[in-house]
Amino acid sequence: MKGILIYRGKYGATQQYATWIGAETKLSVKEIHECGEDDFVNNDFFVIGTSVYMGMLGIKEWMKANLDFLTGKKIFLFVVCGTPSGEGEYIRSSVPERIREQCTIWFLPGRLNYKKISWMDKFVLRIGSIFAGNSKEKKRRLYGFDDVKRENISAIVKDIKEFTGKREVAPVL
Numbered sequence: 001m002k003g004i005l006i007y008r009g010k011y012g013a014t015q016q017y018a019t020w021i022g023a024e025t026k027l028s029v030k031e032i033h034e035c036g037e038d039d040f041v042n043n044d045f046f047v048i049g050t051s052v053y054m055g056m057l058g059i060k061e062w063m064k065a066n067l068d069f070l071t072g073k074k075i076f077l078f079v080v081c082g083t084p085s086g087e088g089e090y091i092r093s094s095v096p097e098r099i100r101e102q103c104t105i106w107f108l109p110g111r112l113n114y115k116k117i118s119w120m121d122k123f124v125l126r127i128g129s130i131f132a133g134n135s136k137e138k139k140r141r142l143y144g145f146d147d148v149k150r151e152n153i154s155a156i157v158k159d160i161k162e163f164t165g166k167r168e169v170a171p172v173l
């Protein structure tokens with residue numbers, strides 16, 4: 001079983017998880033723009049990483065554009081975000097229905113560093129904080145947070161290893 005890890009992030013949280021997962025699973029890691037047709041044809045499964053912006057997965061358009069390549073293949077999808085309560089909606093709005101059943105999905109806690117983000121993103125967050133329900137969520141949007149930790153990848157790494165291990169030793173019937 002050959003696999004590859006493909007990701008799209010913006011400020012480094014998804015990239016950090018991708019690097020850690022790649023190191024633990026020995027998969028090669030590519031950002032979406034480094035990916036070509038060969039990467040689809042030569043791999044049996046995909047680990048796909050993405051962050052969430054305004055309720056949408058950053059990888060949405062890429063998944064749509066490459067739907068034919070992804071259809072029928074196993075996908076481990078990790079979603080890096082700040083507000084896990086939107087989980088169901090993020091998937092419904094961004095993962096094409098045709099491949100949803102093939103995906104095993106993890107939500108990994110992200111990071112928001114005000115020193116790094118664009119003025120436009122700051123503006124969006126300030127507006128969002130006005131509508132944020134509770135004061136904890138307001139604070140996170142206004143002052144940032146960092147929940148990116150290596151231990152967060154243990155479940156997804158275990159699953160990927162089980163998947164590849166299982167297939168490698170499966171008897172030919």
Ligand SMILES: Cc1cc2nc3c(=O)[nH]c(=O)nc-3n(C[C@H](O)[C@H](O)[C@H](O)COP(=O)(O)O)c2cc1C
Binds near residue numbers: 015083086125
């Ligand atoms: C403008 C903006 C909008 C965001 N919108 C969401 C959102 O709708 N839901 C969510 O859970 N997190 C949201 N986040 C948090 C990001 O998903 C989080 O910071 C993530 O770690 C970013 O990962 P990246 O650095 O790999 O892009 C938003 C962050 C910014 C800056």
